[in-house]
Amino acid sequence: MTDARDPIVRIEGVTKAFGSFTALHEMNLSIASGEFVTFLGPSGCGKSTTLRILGGFETPNTGRVILDGQDVTALPPNKRNVNMVFQDYALFPNMTVRRNIAFGLELKGMGKAAIAARISELASFLELTAYLDRRPDQLSGGQRQRVALARALAPDPALLLLDEPLGALDAKLRGQVQVELKAIQRRTNKTFFFVTHDQEEALTMSDRIVVMNKGRIEQDGTPEDLYFRPASRFVAEFIGETNLLTGQAIGRDQDVTGFDWQGNRLRAIASPGVGATATTASLRPERVQVAQERPGTDNAVQGRVVNRLFKGHRMLLDVAVGNTVIQAYTDTDRGRAIEDGPVWLGWNANSLTLLAD
Amino acid sequence: MTRNTRILMQCIYWAFVIYLLVPLFLMMLMGFKDSKFIGFPIKSWTLDWYMTVFADTAVLQAFAYSMVIAVVSTLIALTMGTWIAVALTGRSFWGRAIILGLTLLPAIIPGVISAIAFRIAARVVGMEPGMWAIIWSHAIHNVPFVVLVVMARLSTMPKSYAEAARDLGADPIIAFFRVSLPYLTPAMIGGGVFCMLLSFDDFVRSFFLGGYEPTLPVLIFAKLRSGMSPEINAISTIVLVLTALLGLWAERSMRGLSKRASHD
Amino acid sequence: MTYTTETGTAGKTDRTGFWGRLSTFGPYVALTDILLSSPRRQFWFLLAIPILWVFITHLGPILQMLNVSLLSSYPPSPNKVSVYTLENYRKFWSDSIFITPFIRTLVFSSVLTLTTLIIMYPVAYFLARHVRRDRQILFLMLLLIPFWVGEVVRIFAMMILLGNNGALNILLQWLGLTERPIPFMYTGFSLSAGIIYLTALYMLMPLYSALEKIPASYSEAAADLGAGPWTRFRRITLPLSLEGIASGCTLVFLISTGMYATPVLLGGPSTTLFSEVIAGFFHVAGDQWPVGAAFSCIMLLTALALSGGFNKLMGFLAGRVSK
Structure with missing residues (x-):
């Protein structure tokens, strides 16, 4: 889906090292116009470096950055048609909201009347009209975040960079802002480049997620792809909860592969590129059915319940199978009904994903 | 600490406050004494010495001369000090420690030696003794204080402010004047007042x-060497009141700054 | 509501603000493109002037002084040829009228530094620990205000206090402790009182900021572990305030050695300090400047070496205590 539209950004063979630490290894990536792309990964994975290279705050050691058909690798931030929402918003404390939003417009040489028109347009769009004459320290966290967004959108950038902009908000507000942000992106049809370490944020908002690890792209795909067909152990563990089964892949039958686990021949699927030598498979806990009788799924094994964790609307069961414990979610009533002792676990082939090591 | 040591410390504090304030207070009193002779007791009071001061063109000229020197040297020190502070903050490079050390050097050189070094240097470059030589030496001597104050303030400025300005189309110079400088202003006011003092x-x-033209302290010194006159009390009292007011104002503006910073 | 990327129709009357005109002004843009095109150029643009400034104005005069101290005559005159010589330094050792004030200055400054430390430590401790946070500024102000007043004015105030008809003598006579006025002025006593009066703040501030930074919980934790007041002070507070002690002592020492107006006005013939000796070479005409410069260099090097050594020692002590 990414190549269906014209790429607005192309990152070609970009490497960035800070002293002996290599933050990015030979990165290649295209971003289509109007896409909401999220860079996801733990701290130090290179996601922020990528963002800062796109913004012009870092210069890559090798490689090129093409923005809208123009090589911008050596251009300073002020000469790029890219704007950024900073992690701490970086609203200028000495200026009102209005002056903050006007900042980028003024420097483009826009006339005062045109600036005023643009500000009122953005302010009504982002519901900031009432706050235009306040100073940043008189605003709530959510309002500041919208001002930062308005300020970055004002100069009409080709690409909007967002550096963990929800990190400073409290958990309750964050969910609401995620929805707003996604809606704003749809309505403006801007290309958003969003950086976060929060997998839930990434899954909620993105058209496409790029998972980074140790300066390399680990996987690049839609949220569903990443969740249900993780390519690597890292992705499987980083996004959501999972059971990792250690065994041995055994041959292929079209796109379904066998997986030998504790003497059970399980049916599994493999992402493209995962070889027949795979030794790990991922199984999401919510995809596992727990039953007293053998379920009619592609795979079924027997185990015994060793622990139950009550989580409100559902229950997490720890089921010992051989020498491993498999975790499975059931709804609470069902979990209660299951007696201690032997139970069956069942899941379909498309729930068991073989991983690259 | 036990109760007794606490009380002892409190006594030392107040004794010291008395030691600091009483001489100045006595000096102020003397300015109102109706006698040419400085000393106790005071039998009658007068404002004549203040009248003498306001009529004394030498004093008024010295005051104006000192003011001009203070203002100009402060402007130079603020410009250079802020420039150095900005250049040295947030980057590490070979020789940074040397430059920082040299920056602070004028503040630690004993006064008489620094004065003599400036005297010799002025002679070497052919600068005549006088207003510009004094301004120059004051500016150099005050730069370290500006650097320290501005660096301290700069270290509290999020890096993202300047980056956001750059991101929105400002070149480094415009970013400095529109974002960094307003952020530094309170510290620069405080540092500037300190330099002026x-x-x-x-x-x-x-x-x-x-x-040949004396600054106010040099004039007072000369008057003291040629014998104490109550006029000096009046001059000193005026200077004391003015400097205390200016200092208090600067202290207040600096304090408001730290309060606001902690509030953010 | 729709979002448009149109920025409105800017008519001819729509004026651009100052920053907009500057950032789109051709010559300015061309200039900044050259000066600031890369981080490296920005770095040199930013640093070139500070580097020149500190080398020329901060280091330059000291090097000039060093240079002149090695000349046989200065300022240059047509009938004398100036050559490089160590004669000016040799002169220092030749006469006790030079060495005595030199040693006196060092001893005097050291003793006064120690005295100031002993007086100011309890004051700083009291301020940092026993005054409520919101009142600390007020208490500090009482000490700060006198220090905004110039050196000469404060010396004058000291003269009024200590003179034969000064307040102190009047008080002592009134109390009946003495019949005739005690001659405080122009003695080591008046000079010491004056120097402490002038330098105490430079001791107080570093001590106060060092002590203020030590959380009270450290001492409380030590007390909880059974340490008595003296142990707590010796093992916790004192080591953690060593840095403040070091910088306070350094400042006071260096300032005392460089005082000029104070010894001239408050001291007497028996308390001549080295700064007066040095200054003497600049009052008289002729080629005494090289000698004065040489003596200044000797003073500067000694003072810096002593305070440097003292700081090393304090650093070593702080390191040892922390182990």
Whole structure:
């Protein structure tokens, strides 16, 4: 889906090292116009470096950055048609909201009347009209975040960079802002480049997620792809909860592969590129059915319940199978009904994903 | 600490406050004494000495001269000090420690030696003793204080402010004037007032680098050497009140700054 | 509501603000493109002037002084040829009228530094620990205000206090402790009182900021572990305030050695300090400047070496205590 539209950004063979630490290894990536792309990964994975290279705050050691058909690798931030929402918003404390939003417009040489028109347009769009004459320290966290967004959108950038902009908000507000942000992106049809370490944020908002690890792209795909067909152990563990089964892949039958686990021949699927030598498979806990009788799924094994964790609307069961414990979610009533002792676990082939090591 | 040591410390504090304030207070009293003779007891009071001061063109000229020197040298020190602070903050490079050390050097060189070094240097470059030589020496001497104050303030400025300005199309120069400078202003006001006080109060540099026209401290010094006159009390009292007011104002603006910073 | 990327129709009357005109002004843009095109150029643009400034104005005069101290005559005159010589330094050792004030200055400054430390430590401790946070500024102000007043004015105030008809003598006579006025002025006593009066703040501030930074919980934790007041002070507070002690002592020492107006006005013939000796070479005409410069260099090097050594020692002590 990414190549269906014209790429607005192309990152070609970009490497960035800070002293002996290599933050990015030979990165290649295209971003289509109007896409909401999220860079996801733990701290130090290179996601922020990528963002800062796109913004012009870092210069890559090798490689090129093409923005809208123009090589911008050596251009300073002020000469790029890219704007950024900073992690701490970086609203200028000495200026009102209005002056903050006007900042980028003024420097483009826009006339005062045109600036005023643009500000009122953005302010009504982002519901900031009432706050235009306040100073940043008189605003709530959510309002500041919208001002930062308005300020970055004002100069009409080709690409909007967002550096963990929800990190400073409290958990309750964050969910609401995620929805707003996604809606704003749809309505403006801007290309958003969003950086976060929060997998839930990434899954909620993105058209496409790029998972980074140790300066390399680990996987690049839609949220569903990443969740249900993780390519690597890292992705499987980083996004959501999972059971990792250690065994041995055994041959292929079209796109379904066998997986030998504790003497059970399980049916599994493999992402493209995962070889027949795979030794790990991922199984999401919510995809596992727990039953007293053998379920009619592609795979079924027997185990015994060793622990139950009550989580409100559902229950997490720890089921010992051989020498491993498999975790499975059931709804609470069902979990209660299951007696201690032997139970069956069942899941379909498309729930068991073989991983690259 | 036990109760007794606490009380002892409190006594030392108040004794010290008395030690600091009483001489100045006595000096102020003497300015109102109706006698040419400085000393106790005071039998009758007068405002004549203040009238003498306001009629004394030498004093008024010295005051104006000192003011001009203080203002100009402060402007130079603020510009250079802020520039150095900005250049040295947030980057590490080979030789940074050397430059920082040299920056702070004028603040630690004993007064008389620094005055003499300036005197010699002025002679070497052919600068006549007088206003510009004094301004120059005061500016150099005050740069370290500006650097320290501005660096401290700069270290509290999020890096993202300047980056956001750059991101929105400002080149480094515009970013500095529109974002960094307003952020630094309170510190620069505080540092500037401190520089003005240092310059206005300075004796040793003004003494060695001055021409025929004396600054106010040099004039007071000369008057003291030729015998104490109650007029000096009046001059000193005026200087004391002015400097205390200016200092208090600067302290308040700096304090408001730290309060606001902690509030953010 | 729709979002448009149109920025409105800017008519001819729509004026651009100052920053907009500057950032789109051709010559300015061309200039900044050259000066600031890369981080490296920005770095040199930013640093070139500070580097020149500190080398020329901060280091330059000291080097000039060093240079002149090695000349046989200065300022240059047509009938004398100036050559490089160590004669000016040799002169220092030749006469006790030079060495005595030199040693006196060092001893005097050291003793006064120690005295100031002993007086100011309890004051700083009291301020940092026993005054409520919101009142600390007020208490500090009482000490700060006198220090904004110039050196000469404060010396004058000291003269009024200590003179034969000064307040102190009047008080002592009134109390009946003495019949005739005690001659405080122009003695080591008046000079010491004056120097402490002038330098105490430079001791107080570093001590106060060092002590203020030590959380009270450290001492409380030590007390909880059974340490008595003296142990707590010796093992916790004192080591953690060593840095403040070091910088306070350094400042006071260096300032005392460089005082000029104070010894001239408050001291007497028996308390001549080295700064007066040095200054003497600049009052008289002729080629005494090289000698004065040489003596200044000797003073500067000694003072810096002593305070440097003292700081090393304090650093070593702080390191040892922390182990």
